[in-house]
Amino acid sequence: NAGVTQTPKFQVLKTGQSMTLQCAQDMNHEYMSWYRQDPGMGLRLIHYSVGAGITDQGEVPNGYNVSRSTTEDFPLRLLSAAPSQTSVYFCASSYSRGGEQYFGPGTRLTVT
Amino acid sequence: AQKVTQAQTEISVVEKEDVTLDCVYETRDTTYYLFWYKQPPSGELVFLIRRNSFDEQNEISGRYSWNFQKSTSSFNFTITASQVVDSAVYFCALSEWGSRLTFGEGTQLTVNP
Numbered sequence: 541n542a543g544v545t546q547t548p549k550f551q552v553l554k555t556g557q558s559m560t561l562q563c564a565q566d567m568n569h570e571y572m573s574w575y576r577q578d579p580g581m582g583l584r585l586i587h588y589s590v591g592a593g594i595t596d597q598g599e600v601p602n603g604y605n606v607s608r609s610t611t612e613d614f615p616l617r618l619l620s621a622a623p624s625q626t627s628v629y630f631c632a633s634s635y636s637r638g639g640e641q642y643f644g645p646g647t648r649l650t651v652t
Numbered sequence: 653a654q655k656v657t658q659a660q661t662e663i664s665v666v667e668k669e670d671v672t673l674d675c676v677y678e679t680r681d682t683t684y685y686l687f688w689y690k691q692p693p694s695g696e697l698v699f700l701i702r703r704n705s706f707d708e709q710n711e712i713s714g715r716y717s718w719n720f721q722k723s724t725s726s727f728n729f730t731i732t733a734s735q736v737v738d739s740a741v742y743f744c745a746l747s748e749w750g751s752r753l754t755f756g757e758g759t760q761l762t763v764n765p
Contacts, residue, residue, distance in 0.1 A: 573752070573753070575753075575755075580661075580757060581757060582656075582743060582755035582756055582757040582758050583697075583743070583753075583755040584755070585752055585753065585754070588752060598752065599754075628695070630697065632697075632753075638685040638702075638704060638747060639702070640687060640699045640702045641687075641699070641753060642699070643689075643696065643697040645695070645696055646695055646696070
């Protein structure tokens with residue numbers, strides 16, 4: 541099993557550009573989430589999904605879109621990048637409510 | 653709303669010392685889950701432990717131990733005989749609905765040789 545994979549590992553964007561961060565898992569987990577990590581603020585939930593076709597907002601959803609067309613994939617779209625979105629992004633998956641979340645290696649995004 | 657507080661931003665110890673990382677949480681639910689994750693300098697997040705709200709037994713895993721006390725809403729983590737490889741940021745997290753984790757701000761532990 542590859543676990544949770546994320547691409548790219550690093551990305552630099554200019555303000556206003558859009559892009560998609562990819563996340564995939566091969567553990568057949570229903571639950572998937574996106575977090576961002578900023579210095580001194582821990583990890584904050586952006587969006588999450590409890591199964592294919594079902595998504596919901598987390599704590600900091602503005603400026604991001606998600607969709608879940610398959611169990612395996614949960615891409616995160618930045619619609620119009622802003623410097624405030626400079627962060628490290630982690631995708632996670634879990635086998636059940638209350639189960640431990642398995643995290644991907646992260647994507648370091650810089651918006652100039 | 654759920655909240656996790658890790659009051660210790662940074663801790664520095666000398667190798668072989670014992671160290672306790674504090675975690676205090678807030679929730680209105682009776683069913684919830686508590687977690688600890690480790691983030692070494694390489695940046696990945698490593699799961700350490702999961703505890704549900706109905707299981708207050710303390711747990712020991714090698715040099716690691718966890719003390720869960722519902723009466724004080726705390727879930728503290730102790731490393732016995734710390735080692736340099738324990739240097740990392742440690743996060744406590746709370747989940748009320750399973751798939752949504754709320755993290756504390758993390759404690760940076762530095763173990764000096």
